[in-house]
Amino acid sequence: MNFLVHLVTQGYAAILHLYPLAFRQEMGAEMQDVFGQVIAEASQSGWGAIILVFWRELRDLPGNLAAAQRSHPQGEFKMKRNGFFLVTLFVSIIIVQIAFGSYLGGIWTITIGLVVAFPLSLLLWQARKLRTKTLIYIGLGVLLGLLWPTSSLVESEKFYNYHLPQPYLSIVNILVFSCFLLAVVMAAAMIDQAAQILHRWLNLPPTKPGELSAPTKRDDWMLPALFGLSSALLLMFFHNLSDLLMWDNTYDALGGLWLILPVITCLLCGMVLALNLPGKSKWISLLFILFIPLMIYTLSIPAMNIDVGTLTRERGERLTYAIQTYYQREGHYPQTLARLTPRDLRMIQPPFVLNGQNWCYDAGQHYYRLGYVDREHWSAPEYRGNMLASAGDLSGLPPVCQAAIAKLSIVYKTADIQGSK
Amino acid sequence: MPSNRETVLPLSEAVFFILLSLAQGPLHGYAILKDVASLSEARILLSTGTLYGALKRMLEQGWIERVDDPQPNLTERERKAYSLTQLGRRILNAELNRLRQLVDLAGTQLLEECR
Numbered sequence: 320m321n322f323l324v325h326l327v328t329q330g331y332a333a334i335l336h337l338y339p340l341a342f343r344q345e346m347g348a349e350m351q352d353v354f355g356q357v358i359a360e361a362s363q364s365g366w367g368a369i370i371l372v373f374w375r376e377l378r379d380l381p382g383n384l385a386a387a388q389r390s391h392p393q394g395e396f397k398m399k400r401n402g403f404f405l406v407t408l409f410v411s412i413i414i415v416q417i418a419f420g421s422y423l424g425g426i427w428t429i430t431i432g433l434v435v436a437f438p439l440s441l442l443l444w445q446a447r448k449l450r451t452k453t454l455i456y457i458g459l460g461v462l463l464g465l466l467w468p469t470s471s472l473v474e475s476e477k478f479y480n481y482h483l484p485q486p487y488l489s490i491v492n493i494l495v496f497s498c499f500l501l502a503v504v505m506a507a508a509m510i511d512q513a514a515q516i517l518h519r520w521l522n523l524p525p526t527k528p529g530e531l532s533a534p535t536k537r538d539d540w541m542l543p544a545l546f547g548l549s550s551a552l553l554l555m556f557f558h559n560l561s562d563l564l565m566w567d568n569t570y571d572a573l574g575g576l577w578l579i580l581p582v583i584t585c586l587l588c589g590m591v592l593a594l595n596l597p598g599k600s601k602w603i604s605l606l607f608i609l610f611i612p613l614m615i616y617t618l619s620i621p622a623m624n625i626d627v628g629t630l631t632r633e634r635g636e637r638l639t640y641a642i643q644t645y646y647q648r649e650g651h652y653p654q655t656l657a658r659l660t661p662r663d664l665r666m667i668q669p670p671f672v673l674n675g676q677n678w679c680y681d682a683g684q685h686y687y688r689l690g691y692v693d694r695e696h697w698s699a700p701e702y703r704g705n706m707l708a709s710a711g712d713l714s715g716l717p718p719v720c721q722a723a724i725a726k727l728s729i730v731y732k733t734a735d736i737q738g739s740k
Numbered sequence: 741m742p743s744n745r746e747t748v749l750p751l752s753e754a755v756f757f758i759l760l761s762l763a764q765g766p767l768h769g770y771a772i773l774k775d776v777a778s779l780s781e782a783r784i785l786l787s788t789g790t791l792y793g794a795l796k797r798m799l800e801q802g803w804i805e806r807v808d809d810p811q812p813n814l815t816e817r818e819r820k821a822y823s824l825t826q827l828g829r830r831i832l833n834a835e836l837n838r839l840r841q842l843v844d845l846a847g848t849q850l851l852e853e854c855r
Binding site: 342345346349350352353354356357375376378379380382383386387390 | 769770773785787788789790791792793795796797800819820
């Protein structure tokens with residue numbers, strides 16, 4: 320409850336920044352005090368009352384802001400910024416309502432819009448103002464974080480607690496699955512800065528021959544670093560999204576619903592760039608408004624329609640071919656699959672029926688057996704060991720994947736051994 | 741800034757209830773919110789944005805003024821209360837008269853129809 324109170328209070332403080340400065344200076348502190356009192360009273364009635372109080376503020380916000388703007392006209396840029404935040408907030412809520420409306424109640428769609436899209440846009444607005452070096456360091460941090468895909472994160476029980484009560488589980492779910500969206504936000508912030516630097520650079524007054532202007536010197540390494548890092552972040556974003564969509568197929572697949580938040584984030588980034596970039600560099604915003612959403616859509620179709628069984632068998636066939644090549648060359652089967660890399664296979668791709676599983680491989684001098692743990696449907700309580708390929712005398716071996724299934728039965732407490740030799 | 745009573749009427753419900761609430765004496769922001777909810781039997785639940793937007797406009801128009809809070813303040817920040825000015829009271833009375841006339845008119849009309 321305290322977390323929600325804190326979150327809502329911070330959200331309210333952020334909203335106050337949308338009011339004209341003169342209004343905020345005169346009324347802001349008092350408004351925050353009174354809002355704090357209202358929230359403290361609401362918290363005694365539960366989290367629903369807190370959300371309702373905050374919703375009331377949001378509901379009245381457009382009218383109140385319009386009235387405040389009329390009495391305290393501001394500069395063009397601030398009008399743009401405030402307009403952006405308003406549009407962001409309401410577009411996000413509407414898109415989330417359309418996408419998740421049939422799954423969740425109205426209050427949840429608003430919460431998702433608030434919890435994900437609004438903070439991300441605020442983050443982007445602030446990230447643009449960071450010093451270039453700081454931005455690059457943070458970007459590197461995000462890039463390193465993305466080396467650990469979201470699908471692995473949610474598979475790890477160390478970091479993810481499925482037993483949290485609602486609504487906390489849903490909120491944690493949304494936050495975990497939104498982490499990789501930071502890549503888009505950081506990439507947009509970097510492209511924004513790079514474009515600003517480039518614009519300044521191209522519009523410098525002519526200098527005397529042989530004289531280097533200060534920005535040129537400084538931007539020598541920053542421009543390639545910003546463009547390179549933002550490209551790397553976008554590539555990792557696509558990789559992570561594709562991985563997430565494929566992983567999703569191993570469970571009760573959500574399909575296209577996964578695309579809603581990434582697309583909202585891209586549109587928001589595009590809007591910020593369109594508002595902020597000078598002159599013709601505004602066209603860069605089309606990268607986020609059109610190109611990246613199109614790329615997301617194009618890459619997602621194969622990832623969403625993938626058949627996990629077929630993919631696993633295809634990977635298994637490549638592996639079998641490599642094992643046989645190894646046998647012909649060495650005269651014995653490899654003791655472990657790792658011996659196949661890098662000469663026979665560049666990398667060992669795991670089976671894909673259950674994320675996080677490895678191949679079941681047993682081998683001796685002149686025999687081998689390759690299999691994987693299979694299940695008919697994501698919700699099927701029974702697992703079975705499926706053998707893909709074998710050679711030589713297998714007598715005396717336990718059923719294929721016995722150890723892996725035993726491990727699964729401990730984790731999920733539902734597994735049953737149905738192996739074949 | 742003096743206001744012409746004819747042009748400011750009718751008042752919005754929020755402004756009407758805020759003025760009505762302040763007619764009893766000076767109140768600070770939170771007390772106004774509570775009082776408006778109580779007077780309207782929880783029909784009007786003002787957001788802080790609406791309340792302070794209205795207070796700001798009324799301050800500029802001279803309908804209300806800031807006074808020292810008559811109630812003890814538990815927060816560190818100095819808290820101000822709002823009080824009706826003579827102009828604000830006249831505006832409220834004008835609105836009450838307008839509403840009274842409407843009710844009288846409607847009452848007379850309905851009585852004639854019943855006869």
